[in-house]
Amino acid sequence: MTEPRTRVGITGLAATSALGRGTQAQLAGALAGAAAFGPVRRFDTGRRRVTAAATLPDASSLADELAEVVSEACAGLGATERAETPLLLGLHGHPDAGRSPEATTAAFAGELAQRSGLAGVARVYTCACVSGSTAVADAAARIRSGRSERVVVAAGYLVEPDQFALFDAGRALAADGAARPFSAGRDGLLLGDAVSAVVLEPVAAREVLAEVAGWGRAGDAHHVVRPDPDGHGLARAITAALRRGRIRPDEVGYVNANASGADGDSAEAVALRRAFGAARPPVSSTKSVHGHGLEGSGLLELVITVLGLRAGKLPVNVGHLGPDPACDVDLVLDGPRRAASPYAVSVNAAFGGANTALLVRAT
Amino acid sequence: MSTELVAVTMPEGTVPPPLPGFVVSSFSPLVAVAADRCLTARHGDPPAADAVGQRTAVVLVSGSGDARMAEHVADAVDAGARIGPLLFFQAVPNSVAGHVAARWSLGGPVVCLCPTGEPKAEGLAYARLLIEDGDADEVLLVCVEQAGAAACAHAVLVSEGESR
Numbered sequence: 057m058t059e060p061r062t063r064v065g066i067t068g069l070a071a072t073s074a075l076g077r078g079t080q081a082q083l084a085g086a087l088a089g090a091a092a093f094g095p096v097r098r099f100d101t102g103r104r105r106v107t108a109a110a111t112l113p114d115a116s117s118l119a120d121e122l123a124e125v126v127s128e129a130c131a132g133l134g135a136t137e138r139a140e141t142p143l144l145l146g147l148h149g150h151p152d153a154g155r156s157p158e159a160t161t162a163a164f165a166g167e168l169a170q171r172s173g174l175a176g177v178a179r180v181y182t183c184a185c186v187s188g189s190t191a192v193a194d195a196a197a198r199i200r201s202g203r204s205e206r207v208v209v210a211a212g213y214l215v216e217p218d219q220f221a222l223f224d225a226g227r228a229l230a231a232d233g234a235a236r237p238f239s240a241g242r243d244g245l246l247l248g249d250a251v252s253a254v255v256l257e258p259v260a261a262r263e264v265l266a267e268v269a270g271w272g273r274a275g276d277a278h279h280v281v282r283p284d285p286d287g288h289g290l291a292r293a294i295t296a297a298l299r300r301g302r303i304r305p306d307e308v309g310y311v312n313a314n315a316s317g318a319d320g321d322s323a324e325a326v327a328l329r330r331a332f333g334a335a336r337p338p339v340s341s342t343k344s345v346h347g348h349g350l351e352g353s354g355l356l357e358l359v360i361t362v363l364g365l366r367a368g369k370l371p372v373n374v375g376h377l378g379p380d381p382a383c384d385v386d387l388v389l390d391g392p393r394r395a396a397s398p399y400a401v402s403v404n405a406a407f408g409g410a411n412t413a414l415l416v417r418a419t
Numbered sequence: 420m421s422t423e424l425v426a427v428t429m430p431e432g433t434v435p436p437p438l439p440g441f442v443v444s445s446f447s448p449l450v451a452v453a454a455d456r457c458l459t460a461r462h463g464d465p466p467a468a469d470a471v472g473q474r475t476a477v478v479l480v481s482g483s484g485d486a487r488m489a490e491h492v493a494d495a496v497d498a499g500a501r502i503g504p505l506l507f508f509q510a511v512p513n514s515v516a517g518h519v520a521a522r523w524s525l526g527g528p529v530v531c532l533c534p535t536g537e538p539k540a541e542g543l544a545y546a547r548l549l550i551e552d553g554d555a556d557e558v559l560l561v562c563v564e565q566a567g568a569a570a571c572a573h574a575v576l577v578s579e580g581e582s583r
Binding site: 103148149153154155157160161162165166176177178179180181182183184186190194197198201217218219221222223224225226227228272273274275276277278279280281288289292296406407408409410 | 440481489490492493494496499501506508513518521524525526530534541545548551
């Protein structure tokens with residue numbers, strides 16, 4: 057593993073979700089446990105089994121929402137600095153890809169970079185629910201090795217009819233209108249808007265909001281879409297993040313879990329026990345309030361994790377009906393818990409057995 | 420420094436054998452057959468030996484993505500037609516990458532990228548990043564493009580070190 061050379065800081069961040077626009081709205085919603093699910097009014101759900109999601113009522117286009125969060129995250133950068141900074145972008149693809157052959161994902165990304173005054177697009181991640189988190193890991197690796205001075209990472213998903221229809225057809229959505237991560241009686245996930253951006257730089261560059269102290273990426277090698285019930289891949293991603301951060305498991309004070317309310321939450325619980333052993337850090341999944349933002353989920357959850365650490369409070373795991381013996385983790389229930397450590401891990405997993413873990417330290 | 424251990428090209432016009440669980444589009448079957456040929460040349464029959472397989476990443480690079488699948492879903496949604504549940508499981512390129520990883524017991528990172536420049540060059544640069552950063556020793560890189568009913572793929576197995 058590469059020896060650390062440069063510490064990596066988050067020097068700007070911004071997010072939009074059904075909790076609202078801006079970081080304060082994300083933090084307030086996550087700490088209050090104010091789940092943002094409701095009937096979808098953005099498009100017709102008349103033919104769907106489930107009709108709920110977490111959508112921002114006045115959301116604009118994905119291109120506009122991404123441009124807005126990039127602009128907000130980069131507020132501390134001058135025009136010259138922006139013009140030297142590459143963009144890593146996570147998204148499903150061009151929003152019109154299925155309806156217009158000319159609508160290419162690369163062009164969409166390029167227009168965002170140009171509109172934001174950035175140097176260009178270094179890479180576009182289309183790896184489902186680990187898109188944003190993988191981009192952060194890669195950006196951090198580039199900065200730590202001294203190969204990049206600054207990287208902007210953005211990722212976004214706005215609930216739209218095609219993915220909604222696919223998730224509904226796959227009976228992946230919760231029929232009772234609530235996402236209940238790790239809970240007994242959980243019935244599935246609910247989709248949610250998630251558009252975020254962060255700026256990563258060496259720690260010494262300017263005021264740092266949090267340090268990206270470690271990261272890990274690993275695969276399950278188990279199944280096309282189902283997570284490994286033994287949690288080996290996810291545990292290896294977490295362990296890699298802790299090793300890079302030179303942190304013991306018992307120094308981690310919070311895990312923002314990937315859990316969505318699906319059956320596979322139990323696999324994550326196994327992975328957390330495997331990686332953290334007896335340490336048992338407090339756990340919640342903020343998907344329980346903002347929904348599953350697919351390609352945008354990992355970055356939104358990282359932003360909320362950082363905001364919670366900086367506020368000294370851990371977000372609530374909402375929708376809990378009762379304990380599931382297969383999900384034996386220390387859930388943050390009933391209200392935000394005081395953060396007992398500056399270190400937290402944001403965990404994400406995706407179809408294909410893709411897993412990531414991001415270790416952050418509040419500064 | 421990285422080395423291309425094996426390279427396989429599936430030219431446009433290749434008709435891949437059906438891949439169970441994947442319907443409508445040749446995108447995923449083509450990725451699977453290109454990956455299989457590349458990995459067979461390296462490992463013989465699946466799975467890969469544990470020590471190597473656990474440290475092998477799967478990286479899929481595609482500018483088009485599964486265009487046929489996206490069109491099919493958009494058409495069905497717009498027409499109010501039924502959408503088959505199998506389509507959910509192939510909604511993202513990660514799915515076939517996960518198929519390859521599971522079949523060959525490849526436990527490294529699983530990453531899908533859309534290139535903004537030359538696909539193979541971007542894929543190789545990314546493979547080097549994963550290897551140099553320490554999460555993989557070898558990377559199976561599959562570049563695949565789809566236009567209409569036609570698709571082509573190029574698979575490369577990359578390792579660290581000098582050319583052999």
